[in-house]
Amino acid sequence: MNKLAELIEAMSRYESGVPSRVGHFLKVYGYAKTIGELEGLPSDIQAVLEAAAIVHDIGIKPSVEKYGSSAGKHQEQEGPPAARDLLEQLGFEAALIERVCFLVGHHHTYAGVDGLDYQILLEADFLVNMLEEAMTVPAIQSAYDNVFKSETGRRLCRHQYLPAPINASPQ
Numbered sequence: 149m150n151k152l153a154e155l156i157e158a159m160s161r162y163e164s165g166v167p168s169r170v171g172h173f174l175k176v177y178g179y180a181k182t183i184g185e186l187e188g189l190p191s192d193i194q195a196v197l198e199a200a201a202i203v204h205d206i207g208i209k210p211s212v213e214k215y216g217s218s219a220g221k222h223q224e225q226e227g228p229p230a231a232r233d234l235l236e237q238l239g240f241e242a243a244l245i246e247r248v249c250f251l252v253g254h255h256h257t258y259a260g261v262d263g264l265d266y267q268i269l270l271e272a273d274f275l276v277n278m279l280e281e282a283m284t285v286p287a288i289q290s291a292y293d294n295v296f297k298s299e300t301g302r303r304l305c306r307h308q309y310l311p312a313p314i315n316a317s318p319q
């Protein structure tokens with residue numbers, strides 16, 4: 149059985165009653181998987197990226213419960229232990245768990261990106277948040293200029309959010 153499918157169901161149960169967060173991570177997972185495949189990631193890094201995309205926001209729930217806030221710094225603190233519990237229960241490999249926990253703990257940190265899994269997770273999360281948070285075009289342009297590095301992520305961002313101006317036509 150595909151362990152990522154099991155992880156998706158486990159996260160869906162973890163986020164019980166909050167379908168918006170399930171929808172969010174599924175969209176981030178879809179973008180991350182697509183970008184990783186089109187960028188030709190090695191299979192072990194692709195597996196880390198996909199698992200990280202599924203659990204990247206796992207820290208929101210404990211942050212809200214403990215602090216009444218889902219601020220990024222709380223999420224980055226609360227997320228890794230929650231991710232570790234879930235991944236260990238499902239029997240993921242130790243090396244994957246370590247890297248996924250690192251990524252969960254840094255997915256609001258845009259400096260010090262040390263790998264394509266990290267880079268693509270940031271891009272996939274932005275591609276979803278641009279729509280979900282109704283980011284303005286200047287904010288999207290700024291993210292595009294400052295965060296997006298992969299050619300695939302940049303194409304997806306341009307096509308969806310930064311289309312070339314269309315000449316006014318009589319129609």
Ligand SMILES: [Fe+2]
Pocket residue numbers: 172176204205273
């Ligand atoms: Fe997210």
